[in-house]
Each structure stands twice: as structure tokens, then as C-alpha cells.
Amino acid sequence: MQFKKIDLPFEYDALEPYIDSKTVDIHYNKHHTGYETKFNTEGKGTELDKYDSIEQVMINYDSISDEYKKLVRNAGGGLINHNFYWSQFVINRELTPEELENNNLIKEQFGSIQNFKDEVEKEGLSLFGSGWVWAVKENNKIKIIKTINQENPWMSKMSNVILGIDVWEHAYYLKYQSNRKEYISNIWHLLPFK
Numbered sequence: 744m745q746f747k748k749i750d751l752p753f754e755y756d757a758l759e760p761y762i763d764s765k766t767v768d769i770h771y772n773k774h775h776t777g778y779e780t781k782f783n784t785e786g787k788g789t790e791l792d793k794y795d796s797i798e799q800v801m802i803n804y805d806s807i808s809d810e811y812k813k814l815v816r817n818a819g820g821g822l823i824n825h826n827f828y829w830s831q832f833v834i835n836r837e838l839t840p841e842e843l844e845n846n847n848l849i850k851e852q853f854g855s856i857q858n859f860k861d862e863v864e865k866e867g868l869s870l871f872g873s874g875w876v877w878a879v880k881e882n883n884k885i886k887i888i889k890t891i892n893q894e895n896p897w898m899s900k901m902s903n904v905i906l907g908i909d910v911w912e913h914a915y916y917l918k919y920q921s922n923r924k925e926y927i928s929n930i931w932h933l934l935p936f937k
């Protein structure tokens with residue numbers, strides 16, 4: 744079984760000026776490809792072959808043997824996380840009914856979209872080192888969580904992910920240098936939370 748990264752669903756410059764085309768190019772073609780290659784190369788011919796998708800690998804993380812857990816967590820995590828990352832951006836389209844419904848839930852739960860964004864930003868800034876900030880929907884509740892390195896919500900069996908911000912420096916360093924705060928505050932321009 745080959746576990747594939749998604750095709751980039753837009754041109755390299757589609758996220759400008761908030762995420763620059765060079766960052767998209769390197770992030771997708773070097774980093775994302777690197778996780779994909781490592782996961783497939785080292786996972787080939789192992790127990791991981793029995794899963795149909797990278798989502799299934801992650802959801803079953805607890806039952807994967809210790810020998811492969813690190814590969815799944817790091818390279819597998821990098822693969823699934825970036826598949827989600829590229830898929831979530833809203834470029835020249837209306838919000839879907841589900842996205843509108845999520846926004847209503849957020850307003851009910853957090854008081855406003857701005858409060859939700861503030862909370863996400865706070866989590867993103869308090870994350871030491873490399874990792875991700877996520878929002879997931881479970882039983883009609885929106886939860887903000889953060890994970891270190893390439894760990895992710897799917898590993899904890901939370902598969903209804905509605906937001907995933909990569910806060911590794913490689914996601915923003917060329918344009919923002921070490922200013923993670925500015926990267927996060929600009930990324931909202933590209934996301935379905937209005």
C-alpha cells in the first residue's frame with residue numbers, strides 16, 4: 744500500500760500575500776514529500792500495509808506495535824497533517840453549509856469568532872518548539888487542542904478536524920522569520936472562520 748500526499752489544490756502563489764509562494768513550494772515539495780517518502784519507504788512490507796489509508800493508520804495508532812509507532816507518529820503524522828493543511832484553505836469560494844454551521848457553533852460556544860481566534864492564537868503562541876494547533880468537532884462541540892511535533896488529533900481518534908495550523912518554523916520562517924504571532928494572525932484570511 745502506498746500512502747499518498749494530496750496534490751496541492753492550488754497554485755504556489757494562491758496564498759499570497761499571507762503565505763508566500765516560495766514557502767508553499769518548499770513546504771509542499773520538500774517537507775511534505777519528505778514525510779511521504781520516509782513513511783512509505785520504511786513502512787513498506789510491514790504491518791502498516793494492512794491499512795487502506797493514512798487516516799486508518801492514525802486512528803489505529805494504539806494497536807500499532809512499538810517498533811513502528813515512532814515512524815507513524817513522525818513521518819505518518821507529517822503526511823496526514825499536511826494533507827489536511829493544504830486542504831483547508833478557502834480561495835475564491837463561498838463557505839459551505841458545514842463551514843457556516845461550524846461558525847454558528849463557534850459563536851454559541853466561544854461568544855464570537857474573534858474569541859475563538861484569540862484562543863487558537865494563544866495556544867499557538869504557548870506551544871514550545873514545533874507542533875500544531877487544531878480545532879476538532881466532537882458531539883457538536885468545538886475543541887481547540889495542540890500537539891507537539893507531527894502528533895495529531897487522528898491519533899487520539901478525533902477525526903472531525905476543522906482547523907490545523909502548522910506552527911513549525913518551516914511553515915512561516917521565510918516570510919515572517921520568528922514572528923509566529925503575525926503568521927497566525929494572517930492565516931485567518933485564508934480560513935473558513937468568518
Ligand code: MN
Pocket residue numbers: 770774825909911913914
Ligand atoms: Mn509543515
